Amino acid sequence: MPHKDLTERKRYATNYRATHQEEIRRGQANYRKANRKSRREYTAAWYQKHKKDEKLKLYHANYRKTHRKEARAWSAKCNAKVKREIFILYGPRHRVRCAWPKCTISDIDMLALDHKNNDRKNNGGARKGTVFYHWLRKEAREGRRYELQVLCCNHNHKKELLRVRGDFNGH
């Protein structure tokens, strides 16, 4: 029986992988898509279980050292994606855009999250930037939303000026 022969089986598998790359990749992508939630739970549980593992820590530290460029590129890409997700979530009509009436700024680099009622304490506290976006995404997944909006840097500034002058108009 060929399948009982380990070398034969290995050879078959290697050959199959080499000749069916496209199907395998598609199958994996479909699987990930269909099982996103359970996979996420599994990964989170695995991480909780192993995060204090010294060997793993060492491995990660070492990996970061030897793959500095890739690691940086990967986290930049991931952070940009999360930022976009959060701006869509909190943007006016779920678009990446300034919420100020008639303002058309949609360049994500020129936009920032704003605490609607200037209430930082109940809306993420001192968290800023990337940490804030990741936290908001986690919170959103668990069904929690905050009193936030997206404003461009100019309108952020304008709102602050209005607030200081005392004619804060609710933006």
Ligand SMILES: [Zn+2]
């Ligand atoms: Zn604006």
